[in-house]
Amino acid sequence: MESRLEARHVVAGARWASRRRFTLLLLSLPIPPLFTASIVFGSYAISPLEALAALVGTGEADATIIVQSIRLPRALAAMLGGACLGVSGAILQALFRNPLADPYILGVSAGSTLFIALAMLTGATLGLWSPTNPFSLYTAAFAGALLVVILMVVLSGIVRLTSTILIAGLMVSYLAYALTSIVQVFVDIERLRAFTYWVMGSFSGARWSILSPGLPILAVFLASTIVLHKPLNALLLGEEYAKSMGMSLRRVRMLIVAAAALPISVVTTIAGAVGFLGLSAPYIARQLTQTSNHQTIIPASALIGAALAMAADLLSRLAIRPIEIPVTAVTALFGAPLVIYLLLTGRGAHL
Amino acid sequence: MIATINLSAGYRGLPVVGGVNISLRGGEFVAVIGPNAAGKTTLLKTLASLLKPLSGVVYLDGVDSARRGARETARLVGVVLTEQPRHLQLTVLEVVALGRYPYTNPLDRLSEKDRREVLRALRDMGIEDLAERRFGELSDGQRQKVMLARALAQEPRVLILDEPVTFLDPKARLEVLAEIKRVCIERGITVVASLHEVELALRMADRLIVVADGKVKTYDSPEEFVELGGPSILYGLGLGVKFSAETMALEFSRTNEGPRVFVIAGGGSGALVYRMLARLGYQFSTGVLHRGDIDYHVACMLGGRIVAERAFHPIGPESAQRALQEALSCAAAIYTSPEIGPLNLENQILAETVALQGPPLIILGNAEFQGAFASVESLSELSETLKKLLKNGEEAKQAAPTAE
Numbered sequence: 156m157e158s159r160l161e162a163r164h165v166v167a168g169a170r171w172a173s174r175r176r177f178t179l180l181l182l183s184l185p186i187p188p189l190f191t192a193s194i195v196f197g198s199y200a201i202s203p204l205e206a207l208a209a210l211v212g213t214g215e216a217d218a219t220i221i222v223q224s225i226r227l228p229r230a231l232a233a234m235l236g237g238a239c240l241g242v243s244g245a246i247l248q249a250l251f252r253n254p255l256a257d258p259y260i261l262g263v264s265a266g267s268t269l270f271i272a273l274a275m276l277t278g279a280t281l282g283l284w285s286p287t288n289p290f291s292l293y294t295a296a297f298a299g300a301l302l303v304v305i306l307m308v309v310l311s312g313i314v315r316l317t318s319t320i321l322i323a324g325l326m327v328s329y330l331a332y333a334l335t336s337i338v339q340v341f342v343d344i345e346r347l348r349a350f351t352y353w354v355m356g357s358f359s360g361a362r363w364s365i366l367s368p369g370l371p372i373l374a375v376f377l378a379s380t381i382v383l384h385k386p387l388n389a390l391l392l393g394e395e396y397a398k399s400m401g402m403s404l405r406r407v408r409m410l411i412v413a414a415a416a417l418p419i420s421v422v423t424t425i426a427g428a429v430g431f432l433g434l435s436a437p438y439i440a441r442q443l444t445q446t447s448n449h450q451t452i453i454p455a456s457a458l459i460g461a462a463l464a465m466a467a468d469l470l471s472r473l474a475i476r477p478i479e480i481p482v483t484a485v486t487a488l489f490g491a492p493l494v495i496y497l498l499l500t501g502r503g504a505h506l
Numbered sequence: 507m508i509a510t511i512n513l514s515a516g517y518r519g520l521p522v523v524g525g526v527n528i529s530l531r532g533g534e535f536v537a538v539i540g541p542n543a544a545g546k547t548t549l550l551k552t553l554a555s556l557l558k559p560l561s562g563v564v565y566l567d568g569v570d571s572a573r574r575g576a577r578e579t580a581r582l583v584g585v586v587l588t589e590q591p592r593h594l595q596l597t598v599l600e601v602v603a604l605g606r607y608p609y610t611n612p613l614d615r616l617s618e619k620d621r622r623e624v625l626r627a628l629r630d631m632g633i634e635d636l637a638e639r640r641f642g643e644l645s646d647g648q649r650q651k652v653m654l655a656r657a658l659a660q661e662p663r664v665l666i667l668d669e670p671v672t673f674l675d676p677k678a679r680l681e682v683l684a685e686i687k688r689v690c691i692e693r694g695i696t697v698v699a700s701l702h703e704v705e706l707a708l709r710m711a712d713r714l715i716v717v718a719d720g721k722v723k724t725y726d727s728p729e730e731f732v733e734l735g736g737p738s739i740l741y742g743l744g745l746g747v748k749f750s751a752e753t754m755a756l757e758f759s760r761t762n763e764g765p766r767v768f769v770i771a772g773g774g775s776g777a778l779v780y781r782m783l784a785r786l787g788y789q790f791s792t793g794v795l796h797r798g799d800i801d802y803h804v805a806c807m808l809g810g811r812i813v814a815e816r817a818f819h820p821i822g823p824e825s826a827q828r829a830l831q832e833a834l835s836c837a838a839a840i841y842t843s844p845e846i847g848p849l850n851l852e853n854q855i856l857a858e859t860v861a862l863q864g865p866p867l868i869i870l871g872n873a874e875f876q877g878a879f880a881s882v883e884s885l886s887e888l889s890e891t892l893k894k895l896l897k898n899g900e901e902a903k904q905a906a907p908t909a910e
Contacts, residue, residue: 171597385614388600389607392591395556400660401580401608447595450614 175451178444182458186234189465193230194222196469198477201226224363232361232425233468233482234461235373237432239418241460242380244433245440245452246415247304249387250408251311254441255321255497257434258419259483262327263303264428267420268354269331270299272338289368289424296420303327304416308408318498353427356483358468361425369421376418377457383414384449391447429464430483431490436460438493507532507664507696508553513562515545515552521560522548526722528715530696532663535687537711538700540740544717546700547588547668553698554585554666567663580608584657588669590649594641598652601641602627605659627658630689647678654686658693665690667699671706683710704737705755716740761809764788765837765896768865769810770829770857772844776801779842779870782889784808788896791836793829794821794853821852833860838895840888841878843871866895 194206201209201218208214209222240258247256247263258264274295278285285291310323335354342350353360386407389397398404422429440455441447467485474480513526522545530536538546551557553564555571564571566582574582584605594601605627606620616624628634631651636644641652650670657665670686671679687710690697698715701707707714708728716723716731718740725731737749749755767783769776769792776792777800783790793813795802805812813829815821833839833856841857844850858875861867866879870888874881879895882888 382612385607385610385612388596388614389604391594391596392601392604393589395551395587396585396591398556398576399554399580399583399585400604401577403576441595445595448600 178451179454179458182440182443182455182462185462186458186465189462189469190230190234192469193233193465194226196473197221197226198472228363228366229358229361229468230465231370232366233358233464235370235377236358236422236426236429237436237464237467238377238457238461239373239422240429240432240464241436241440241456241458242377242453243415243418244435244460245437245449245456246383246387246411247433248437249390249449250308250411250415251320252390252393253320254438255434255494257431258300258415259328259428259430259433260321260494261303261307261324262331263300263307263416263419264356264423264430265328265331265335266299266303267296267423268299268428269335269338270295270302271424272335272354276338276341287364289365292365292424293368293372293421296424297416299331300416300420300423301412303331304412308412352479352481355481356427356429356486357471357479357481358426358429358464359472359479365425369425372421373418376414376421380414380453380457383411384453386411387449387453388447426482428483429486431486431493432460432463432467435486435490435493436463438497439463507534507567508698509565510553511563511565513552513564514560515548515557516560517548517557519560521720523717523720523722526562528722528724530698530713532696533691533694534712535690535697535710536699536713536715537707538698538715538717539704539707540717545720546717549715549717549722550666550668550698550700554583555579556585577608580660582662583664583666584660584662586650586653586657586665586667586670588672590646590653592642596641597637598628598633598639598641598644599624599637601652602637602655602659605656608660623661624659627655630658630692631655631685645678647674647682650674650678650682651685654682658689662695664696664698667697669700669702672702679706704740708732762787762789766791766835767892767896768792768833768836768839768860769842770833770839770844770853770860771795771801771842772799772850772853774800775842775844775871777804778885779840779888780805780808780810782885784810786889786893788892791832793832794825794850794856796849818849820849826852826856829856830859830864833864836865838865838879838892839867840892841867841869841871841873841875843869843873868892868895 191203195201195203199221201222205214205218206222209219210227212219244257247258247261248254250256271292274291278288278291306327307320307324311320314320339347339350339354349360386397386402389400389402394404436456436459437452439459440452444451444455446452463486467482470485471482472479474485507530509529510526514521514524515526516522526549538550540546548557552559555564558572566574566579571579603616603624606616606624609620610616625634628637631654633648633651633655636648636652641649644652654670667686671682674682683706686697701710708731711728714725714728714731716725716736725734725736762784764787766789769779769783769790771779771792772795780790780792781804791811791813792801792805795805795812795814796817797814798817802812802814811832813825813832815825839860844853846854857867857873861875861877867875868888868891869875869878869881870885880891882891
């Protein structure tokens with residue numbers, strides 16, 4: 156009796172694990188074609204074969220430059236950035252126990268943006284560091300993101316109401332953007348357009364110079380999320396249960412806050428404030444997999460986030476060719492109605 | 507297993523209960539009772555190390571629990587709270603496996619031993635068939651069993667349960683508690699559970715902790731608690747509510763104004779009839795009952811007038827005479843068909859006499875007496891017949907003066 160029962164559960168466990176792997180495999184299918192499309196499509200027409208030649212360095216000079224120094228970094232930035240936004244959205248949602256939590260809505264991206272703008276401004280005016288030095292920008296972005304996440308954690312300890320937290324996040328965003336727009340006045344006219352694009356959220360400015368320190372951080376972060384699902388799953392039962400099962404609340408909370416702030420700050424430094432991917436990727440992941448288990452939700456959010464980001468980036472450069480629109484304009488078109496839907500149907504009330 | 511020394515527990519520096527000195531042995535089922543908001547939850551959470559003591563010490567297995575890490579504590583103490591997470595998209599197996607949290611590595615891989623413990627916990631709570639169901643689809647009772655199985659998967663030596671059955675229906679309540687008790691005896695786990703219903707606590711617990719007015723008092727057994735007048739102190743009883751030490755239950759005794767009914771009963775055949783009469787608003791007398799009979803206790807609690815005989819003595823002529831007098835003064839009589847033997851033969855004779863010369867006699871059950879008013883099969887039939895009979899009587903009485 157005992158062994159039969161055990162066998163049944165072992166089989167069930169194996170079935171569950173293989174179903175999980177199958178789901179994740181399925182979710183990764185759109186990524187290669189989207190990546191290819193990101194390299195092929197743009198204002199300058201390049202065929203897939205030409206692109207391949209350009210990648211290995213045997214193509215014609217123009218195409219090689221465009222592919223190697225513009226489209227490849229941009230595609231990588233969109234893919235990894237989208238994955239990280241999806242994951243940090245899933246983490247924030249577990250931390251706040253609120254499916255509407257998203258780095259953009261909570262003002263984390265805005266906090267990063269403000270600190271980057273300040274670093275650029277003080278760098279330019281005080282000459283303490285170069286205004287475009289990636290390390291100072293990443294550091295500033297991380298400080299800004301961390302500050303806002305901690306502020307939100309403190310606020311959510313005071314007010315429990317989901318919608319109140321969201322409004323507080325929006326107000327933090329407004330505040331940060333107001334300050335950023337003041338900084339913007341000081342940006343010289345040649346760089347204004349790029350700066351404005353970056354503030355609005357766009358992968359168009361992704362170059363190797365800014366990417367090279369950021370992409371490894373994102374890759375390492377994504378790999379390290381494998382230790383996150385255990386505490387996040389325990390938190391699904393509530394903080395008291397998590398504590399009673401041996402979770403050290405303070406340490407885990409610090410880890411989660413840092414784990415949410417780090418990828419957002421990197422993405423913001425590269426592409427500005429990209430909205431709603433952190434909200435929609437985990438939502439879609441939960442809808443497709445019908446589980447709250449973070450062992451599934453975290454990788455699924457990463458895959459969906461990557462696909463969504465690349466698709467949105469493609470749309471942003473192809474929709475009104477040859478004019479590019481900010482990527483957040485695309486994601487907001489889909490993301491904002493989703494938030495409204497979740498609020499109206501009450502599905503935003505629980506994970 | 508658990509002991510406290512001068513423990514003071516509360517929130518934000520404000521003590522809710524103070525001066526707590528308790529010492530609980532392994533394998534005991536300890537019920538924590540007390541009025542609402544007296545600090546039961548605060549005390550339990552402090553015992554479970556979910557709250558820091560304001561002062562004093564909690565010793566778990568001989569070690570000051572403030573000196574133990576969360577992980578080590580979780581291997582000793584399992585906790586189940588009143589509120590359950592509701593919208594959880596996890597399977598039962600996944601939830602119970604969360605109980606292995608203090609044993610698994612950061613990658614959360616379940617070892618052979620982890621899986622065995624999860625299965626054992628599922629089996630102990632009798633929910634192995636639910637393993638692949640979704641937690642959110644279960645009934646409240648099933649969900650609470652899952653949360654308990656999760657706590658058992660921690661292999662705890664102490665289970666702290668904060669009103670574990672309050673939101674369950676009465677059947678699930680008993681079922682879940684019985685399950686907890688059985689498993690904990692088997693595994694030698696000390697259970698400290700706050701219970702909303704004192705009656706449940708008295709039936710389940712080996713020992714009692716009473717939390718009231720910021721103080722904590724322990725009783726070594728439910729019997730001691732009852733003998734020392736605990737229930738009245740706890741509830742400040744009076745006003746028609748009494749605690750019956752015999753049935754270990756709260757009883758509602760009211761002073762009815764309606765017509766008086768005589769009940770010939772005994773051996774438990776009258777208990778439900780008395781309750782029905784009390785509820786319908788009638789006064790009642792009953793006899794002849796032996797002291798110590800369950801009918802005697804129930805009639806006592808409900809405020810009935812009783813003609814009693816000493817226990818294990820045949821009903822004597824004097825009691826029989828008093829019973830007949832009482833019956834003749836009543837508006838109706840009921841014979842509940844008690845078992846008749848040498849000691850209560852008089853009751854049968856009493857019924858025969860009442861049927862012939864007394865008020866209308868209704869027979870509940872299969873006895874037969876010449877001159878009886880009616881014979882009914884069930885309590886509901888009895889209440890209908892009685893209502894009809896006594897209403898007519900009332901009307902007749904009211905009509906009489908105008909006729910004169």
